[in-house]
Amino acid sequence: AQSFTIAIDGPAAAGKGTISKAVARHFGFAHLDTGLLYRAVGARLLSGEDAVEAALALRAEEIDENRLRTAEVAEAASKVAVIKEVRAALVDFQRAFARRAGGAVLDGRDIGTVICPDAEAKLFVTASAECRAERRYLELAERGFDVDRGSVLADVRARDARDSERAVAPLRPAEDAVVIDTTEMSIEEAIAQAVRAVEARH
Ligand code: C5P
DSSP states (O other), rough: OHHHHHHHHTTSSSSSSHHHHHHHHTOOOOOETTTHHHHHHHHHHHHTTHHHHHHOOOOOOOOHHHOOOHHHHHHHHHHHOOOOHOOOOOOOOHHHHHTTTTEEEESSSSIIIOTTTOOOOEEEEOOOOHHHHHHHHHHHHHTTTTOOOHHHHHHHHHHHHHOOOOOOOOOOHHHTOOEOTTOOHHHHHHHHHHHHHHHHOO
16 A cells, blocks of 8 residues: 655644544544644653653653643643754654555644655645634633633744744745635634645645
8 A cells, every 4th residue: 555645734723633633534544643742742841851862762652642732731842842853853753654554644833844845735724823722712611721811822822933933843834735724714614625635636
């Protein structure tokens, strides 16, 4: 079986995760949320470990989504993500996943630009900061976290700035990426657009 890589990048809370899962399911491909790798390293940093050593020692079993989906770990993840040696340590795992037989969807910040520049399909999923903050706020409130809208928006903006302004692998659309702005879209509509964009290259 041949490999087929779909790269999906974009800022936090733009709908990337939901779209990536749905696209993977639609095509029967495996899915890797690469943010979880940085979150796992961030979690190790919070427990006092050296980030580079943590990235070099990272094992697939540590990628436990529930434990890593907290605002504190997200913050730590975006801090370790600016370290060149941390990013380098995670490259091989991501590229091997991308080349697996039967097809793969990888979502993150630099998949189309750095990890898989030759991906068969590239999407850049985005939305306004206000819209992304509102979605993140509702998601956190639903999960029972005691949060306020203002601080969620401030967090989204701070993480955007750190992800876009860093020297190594900054967040930006690849030149050949299809940009999907989900600000005014339902999730169903966004998924349908993403599937159509991939089908055009399939
Ligand atoms: O997507 P998620 O919010 O889980 O990512 C957490 C952090 O990990 C991001 O804010 C970003 O700094 C970093 N990240 C990255 N490159 C990726 C995926 C995530 O720098 N490919």
